[in-house]
Amino acid sequence: MMLAMNDTRRQQCVRLPAEVTSFVGRRHEVAEVKRLLSTSRALTLTGVGGVGKTRLALRAGLDMARDFRSGVWFVELGSLESPDMLAQVVIEALEIRHQSARSPLRVLTDFLADKSALIILDNCEHLVRESAVLAEALLRAAPDLRILATSREALGFAGERILPVPTLPMPGPDGAELPIESLARSDAVRLFTERAMAVLPSFALTEDNRDIVLEICHRLDGLPLGIELAAVRLRALSLRQLLDRLDDRFRLLTAGSPAEPPRHQTLRALIDWSYALCSEKERLLWARASVFAGGLDLEGAEAVCSGDGIEHEEVLDLVCALVSKSILIREENGSRVRYRLLEIIRQYGLERLAAHGEQGELQRRHRDYYRELAAEARGQLFGPSQVAWFTRLRHEHANLHSALERCLTDPDEAGAGLEMATDLLYHWITGYYLGEGRRWLDRALSSGAGAPEARARALWAGSWLAIIQADVPAAAEMLKESQNLGERLGLEEVLGYVALYSGMIAMCEGDTDGAIELYEHALARHRALDDPVGTTLALIRLSLAHSFRGDSDRAIAMGDECLAVADAYGEGWHKAYMMMALGVDVWRQGDLERAAALEAESLTFNRALGDPLGVGVNLEVLAWIATTERDHRRAARLYGTLRTIWQMIGAPLSGFGHLARYHEQCERLTREALGRSAFETAFEEGARLSYDQALDYALQRDERVGERSAGGGERPAAKGTGPLTRRETEIARLVAQGLTNKEIATTLVISQRTAESHIEHIMSKLGFHSRAQVAVWVNEHDG
Numbered sequence: 001m002m003l004a005m006n007d008t009r010r011q012q013c014v015r016l017p018a019e020v021t022s023f024v025g026r027r028h029e030v031a032e033v034k035r036l037l038s039t040s041r042a043l044t045l046t047g048v049g050g051v052g053k054t055r056l057a058l059r060a061g062l063d064m065a066r067d068f069r070s071g072v073w074f075v076e077l078g079s080l081e082s083p084d085m086l087a088q089v090v091i092e093a094l095e096i097r098h099q100s101a102r103s104p105l106r107v108l109t110d111f112l113a114d115k116s117a118l119i120i121l122d123n124c125e126h127l128v129r130e131s132a133v134l135a136e137a138l139l140r141a142a143p144d145l146r147i148l149a150t151s152r153e154a155l156g157f158a159g160e161r162i163l164p165v166p167t168l169p170m171p172g173p174d175g176a177e178l179p180i181e182s183l184a185r186s187d188a189v190r191l192f193t194e195r196a197m198a199v200l201p202s203f204a205l206t207e208d209n210r211d212i213v214l215e216i217c218h219r220l221d222g223l224p225l226g227i228e229l230a231a232v233r234l235r236a237l238s239l240r241q242l243l244d245r246l247d248d249r250f251r252l253l254t255a256g257s258p259a260e261p262p263r264h265q266t267l268r269a270l271i272d273w274s275y276a277l278c279s280e281k282e283r284l285l286w287a288r289a290s291v292f293a294g295g296l297d298l299e300g301a302e303a304v305c306s307g308d309g310i311e312h313e314e315v316l317d318l319v320c321a322l323v324s325k326s327i328l329i330r331e332e333n334g335s336r337v338r339y340r341l342l343e344i345i346r347q348y349g350l351e352r353l354a355a356h357g358e359q360g361e362l363q364r365r366h367r368d369y370y371r372e373l374a375a376e377a378r379g380q381l382f383g384p385s386q387v388a389w390f391t392r393l394r395h396e397h398a399n400l401h402s403a404l405e406r407c408l409t410d411p412d413e414a415g416a417g418l419e420m421a422t423d424l425l426y427h428w429i430t431g432y433y434l435g436e437g438r439r440w441l442d443r444a445l446s447s448g449a450g451a452p453e454a455r456a457r458a459l460w461a462g463s464w465l466a467i468i469q470a471d472v473p474a475a476a477e478m479l480k481e482s483q484n485l486g487e488r489l490g491l492e493e494v495l496g497y498v499a500l501y502s503g504m505i506a507m508c509e510g511d512t513d514g515a516i517e518l519y520e521h522a523l524a525r526h527r528a529l530d531d532p533v534g535t536t537l538a539l540i541r542l543s544l545a546h547s548f549r550g551d552s553d554r555a556i557a558m559g560d561e562c563l564a565v566a567d568a569y570g571e572g573w574h575k576a577y578m579m580m581a582l583g584v585d586v587w588r589q590g591d592l593e594r595a596a597a598l599e600a601e602s603l604t605f606n607r608a609l610g611d612p613l614g615v616g617v618n619l620e621v622l623a624w625i626a627t628t629e630r631d632h633r634r635a636a637r638l639y640g641t642l643r644t645i646w647q648m649i650g651a652p653l654s655g656f657g658h659l660a661r662y663h664e665q666c667e668r669l670t671r672e673a674l675g676r677s678a679f680e681t682a683f684e685e686g687a688r689l690s691y692d693q694a695l696d697y698a699l700q701r702d703e704r705v706g707e708r709s710a711g712g713g714e715r716p717a718a719k720g721t722g723p724l725t726r727r728e729t730e731i732a733r734l735v736a737q738g739l740t741n742k743e744i745a746t747t748l749v750i751s752q753r754t755a756e757s758h759i760e761h762i763m764s765k766l767g768f769h770s771r772a773q774v775a776v777w778v779n780e781h782d783g
Contacts, residue, residue: 013071013690015095016058016120021228022194023059025168025187026052032163033060037118037146040161041139044124044149047165049344050225053150056165057120061148068146070115078123078343079293079398082405083130085436090119090134092397092432095691097612099434100650101469105134107435107650109141116144123343124151132157167222171214180210188217191224195231203234212239219246225344226270232326233277245273271348278325283352284309285318286327290349291362294398295331295340304365308358333395363406370396370403371416374423381426382533384570387609393427394610400424404440414449422458428465430573430611438465453494456485460497467504468613468655476505496525496534503541507548507658516545536562536574540581547585548658555585576605576614583621584659587628596625600699607695615695616645617656620663622698627666632673633682639667640686641694648691700725724762731758735771736778 033056036043045053061072075093080086087104098107119138124131132155135147139159149155154162168188171178183189184205192213196203205213216239220226233242275283288305289296296304301319306312319339322328328339341349353359373396377389393400400420407417421440428437441462445455459482466475479498486494503518519542526534539562547555559582566575583598599621606614619642626635642663646652653660671679689697724732734744745755759771768774 014062014065015093016061016072016074017076021198023055024191024194026056026059029056029163029165030060030063033057033148034064036161036163037064037148040159041145042135042147042149042157042159043161043163044151044154045163045165046151046154048223049152050223051165051167052224053165054122055224057122057148057150061118061120064118068116068118070117070144072118072120074120074122076122076294077127077131078346079402080127081293081402083127085401086127086130086134088436088439090121091435094119095432097432097645097648098650099468099470099613099654101435101438101466101471101474102650104435105137108138110650111648112138112142112145114144115142117142118146118148121147121149124149124155125153128153128155131155132160135160168217168224168227170217170222180205180207183210183214186217188220188222188227189213192217192227192231195228196234199232200234209239212243216243216246219243220270223270225342229270229274229326235324271345274325274327275348275352278327279321281310281314282318282321282325282327284356285315286322286345287349287352287356288358288362289322289328289339290341290346290353291359291366292399293402295338295395296399297336297338297395300369300396300399301339303369304362333391336392336395338395366399367403367406367413370399371407371420374400374420374427377427378423378425382536382569382571382574386572390426390430390573390609393424394431397427397433400427401436408440408443408447411447411449414444414447415451415454418444418447418450418458419454422454422461425461425464426573429468429613430609432612434465434468438462438469441465452485452489453491456482456489456491456494457497459485460494460501463501464504467501467508469650470508470654470657472505472508475501479505492525493529493531493534496522496529496531496538499525500534500538500541503545504655507541507545510658512545512549512658516542516549519545532565532569532571533574536565536571536578539565540574540578543578543581544584544656544658547581547588552585552589556582559585572605573609573611576602576609576611580614580617580621583618584662587621587625590628592625592629596622599625603695603699612645612649613654616642616649617653617659619645619694619698620653620659624662624666627670630673632670633678635666635670636674636679636682637686637689638698639670640683641689641698643683643687644689644691644694700727724766728758728762731755732762732774732778735759735762736775738775 033043033045037060045057047053058074061074065072073094075090077086077089080089087108091098091104091107094108094111096107096111098111100107102110121131121135128151131149131151135149135155136157136159138145139147154160168191169186170188171183171186184193189205193203193205216230217227220230230242230246233245237245275286278286285301285305288310289301291304292300298316298319302312302315306315310318319328323330323339327345328341331338331340350359353362374393377393380386380389404417404420407413407420417440421437421444424437424440428434428440441458444450445458445462450458459478463475463478463482466472466478479502482494483498485491486498499518499522503515503522506512506515506518519538523535523538523542526538539558543555543558543562546552546558559578562578563575563582566572566578579598579602583595583602586598587595599618603615603618603622606618619638623635623638623642626632626638653663674682686694686697731744734747739747741755741759744759759774762768762774766774766777768777
């Protein structure tokens with residue numbers, strides 16, 4: 001789970017993993033990190049695995065967050081297997097919504113050039129050279145950037161400062177003579193005590209057990225991970241038994257390699273001991289679970305880890321056992337639970353897996369499972385489970401990456417990799433992964449692998465990604481080859497999509513009539529095949545094209561048919577784009593209220609899904625509506641937010657370039673109405689808003705956010721409505737009239753889900769728990 005904090009004044013964003021356990025000690029080290037980063041631009045925390053480098057970096061980052069107006073970002077590299085994907089992983093961690101064809105490194109340097117930010121690169125030891133090259137490039141491009149890295153060794157680039165992270169301090173030989181209050185303040189003892197209390201609430205440091213606790217901490221050399229792994233054993237052992245078993249285990253170290261650092265030996269021995277305390281099947285599941293990258297869920301564990309010694313129905317109990325032993329860490333992601341292994345625990349598991357001779361087999365199972373998952377997701381693309389699948393794929397992104405890498409490094413599996421990369425088309429489009437998706441498809445296509453049918457499908461899928469990136473020549477070339485294959489093999493579906501994306505290219509080139517002809521050709525093929533995905537995509541594009549040509553009747557007819565298809569399947573994403581397109585035409589007709597409602601509902605869905613392109617187009621139309629309403633200050637702010645959005649994406653109105661003329665006309669009108677100075681002031685107010693604040697403002701959930709961030713006065717939504725926006729006030733009054741959510745949605749021409757969301761926000765703002773309370777409040781304030 002990520003911790004996201006927004007500071008209204010600074011517009012800062014903190015994207016760090018949430019601390020699931022208390023942070024103990026390290027006051028000196030935290031202060032030293034802050035001091036070094038105040039005078040240097042790059043700092044690497046070094047030390048043995050388990051010493052707490054990551055926790056120290058996270059705490060220092062959180063403490064320094066207010067110093068970086070552009071945010072603090074965490075990039076976990078432990079599960080990254082392919083060095084050439086390093087820059088792309090950083091892009092995704094920074095939530096850079098780029099759709100351009102620029103190289104990942106260029107995207108990063110352009111994005112960070114004017115940013116005051118701190119990037120934490122975690123677990124760099126297996127990518128030392130690549131991390132050093134990336135860090136140097138970013139620091140050269142971004143003068144206000146700081147980089148904090150963690151690694152078992154220094155990265156070795158110019159300007160890097162090194163801070164070795166020691167184990168936790170402990171009382172010396174005279175510790176037994178210290179007052180118990182002083183002993184309890186020792187970082188190592190305090191960590192053991194807190195973790196022991198977490199598993200055994202009755203535990204306390206007392207005069208009777210203090211010597212044993214102190215001895216345990218000394219045996220573990222004050223190593224944080226060692227202390228945490230040992231403390232969890234108090235579920236089953238007494239303190240004395242714990243100490244005795246530590247003694248037994250560490251006597252074996254005298255036979256270890258003298259080249260190994262003692263603390264490393266201690267950690268290794270402790271993990272060995274944790275492994276030995278597991279049952280045979282728990283050990284087997286631990287080793288097999290290590291094949292997952294970035295975590296796993298129960299379904300994945302059951303599919304990949306069962307068999308050959310573990311029955312399918314045993315996996316749940318074994319997962320629970322490893323969670324209780326702190327080998328697997330439980331994390332909630334919405335309605336699903338996932339599990340992850342600390343990287344050092346995962347690497348240990350991989351060693352055991354190799355020792356068992358199972359690594360190749362488990363990697364094959366893992367690869368096949370995610371190939372099947374991608375294919376299943378494609379089958380669920382159009383329907384009520386669509387959003388759940390999009391979300392699931394995002395959580396599984398590291399595993400998908402790993403599976404694709406294994407496919408495309410094995411010549412016998414490259415064809416399967418081609419199909420998998422194509423099946424993930426909507427995963428690439430709706431998140432941060434468009435550039436990565438295109439690279440996977442290009443790599444798979446260049447291998448020459450795969451059946452002709454699969455290649456034809458991959459080519460039109462790749463063309464869509466290229467169109468979004470405004471790389472029209474590459475898109476046209478791919479479509480030409482796809483069409484040749486489709487005609488030779490009689491692939492009607494392929495020819496339908498070739499016509500659809502060829503129509504998009506025609507619109508980009510200003511040939512509206514040619515685009516409409518191609519779209520109609522595509523629509524006829526998809527209707528004949530009863531393909532709802534192709535049908536809705538063609539209808540969306542036809543509606544936009546007819547609207548652009550001025551034929552509102554045809555535009556609305558196409559839109560109504562598209563919405564009917566989407567509703568019949570319970571589909572949301574294509575419906576949101578159709579509502580966006582209808583909003584454009586309704587705005588052109590002058591029905592500004594309905595146009596705004598359509599765009600707001602579409603934006604709400606695209607925001608929840610995390611689709612940056614959809615969000616950008618929604619904001620465009622809302623800005624044009626504000627211009628038409630002569631609310632020029634609001635319009636100018638929205639144009640400011642759009643500058644930020646399109647810079648993040650890297651390709652303004654990508655895929656919808658023909659709409660640019662509306663932007664140019666409306667922005668010019670707003671500039672003329674406000675005058676240069678007032679326009680630029682409002683524009684910069686919008687540009688300074690964070691992504692979430694910009695969307696709140698666009699949706700009018702907090703109409704005062706722009707004024708507050710700019711230091712201006714506050715404009716109330718309406719008389720007597722207090723904290724509610726005008727839209728929320730309108731809905732609150734309908735609640736007071738006794739209307740149901742469905743009736744409110746019908747009255748305001750919005751979806752029932754949007755109405756429900758507004759009502760939740762109203763009750764949250766007012767601190768109420770029932771509609772009756774809202775009704776009473778409305779009556780009091782309207783009176």
